[in-house]
Amino acid sequence: MDLKRLSHVVALADECHFARAAERVHLSQPAFSRSIQSIERDVGMRLFDRDTGDVKPTPAGAFLVERARRLLFDARCLQRDAALYRDSQLGDTAFGAGPFPAATIMPRVVVALRKQYPGVGLRLETNNWELLHARLVAEDIEFFVADVRDVPADPKIEISSIGRQPAHLYARTGHPLAGRRCTFAQVWRCGFATTRLPKPMRALLARLIGLPAGQEPVLAVECDDVFLLRTLALTTDTVIGAPEAGLRDDVRAGAIVRLDVDDVPDVYSEMGIVTLVNRTPSPMAQRAIACVQEIAKAVNLPIGA
Structure with missing residues (x-):
């Protein structure tokens, strides 16, 4: 039982006339009649009375037509939704x-x-x-x-x-280290906060603060939320490591300053x-x-x- 033949059944139920229904679905009347006869053979029931006057659905025909309408509607919706999904107007994604x-x-x-x-x-x-x-x-x-x-x-x-994202050390305007050259050891004493660091960066920090080989530094705050780090920098003397692009507006507004730290090389995220x-x-x-x-x-x- 295919959708095309079901559409022929619905067309005949709507038009109550073989010639008009055949014209509606762009078939010759003999081909349309064969389609209706074929689906009646498949379901094993007479779907339309053709004896007198206009064609009318039998009770079995009315039962089938009602469900065929819903099925054809769902098929049109599926076709529409597939096109929308293809064109990214429907569906969802997670990343x-x-x-x-x-x-x-x-x-x-x-x-x-x-x-x-x-x-x-x-x-x-x-x-x-x-x-x-x-x-x-x-x-x-x-x-x-x-x-x-x-x-x-x-x-x-x-x-x-x-590409690369440059990162720097930042603190609030008015911070004791703002506006002067300093070392990372001085930054560390103020409390240093940043996101989870890759291994090369942890090794660099350990060397800058003079830790024994193999010992990892323990940050004042380690947090994967840059906006929480920003709040720390604005409200405490904590120095943060953050992406340049993420704090550009605060630097332009004068709320946060980039520190001038002598012994820290240029740092990037890959x-x-x-x-x-x-x-x-x-x-x-x-x-x-x-x-x-x-x-x-x-x-x-x-x-x-």
């Missing part, structure tokens, strides 16, 4: 972001996607790369964006670089988009990835810059 891109790239990405695809549901998870990696492998998210320096080689994932190998992202995820790549060009520096 993740590490602390730095969550503060610098994702606000613009989510706004852009909401404006362009208001019928789509978005779920953004912010966390460190380890937890996002686990979510990706479990297929709870379709991709994530993060600092990928510590992400291990894994045949199940693919990493696409989207940003990448992490996806599963041999998995085709949904149309919406593909558009979200393209949006991330476009916005990253305006926020990040190219690798090697």
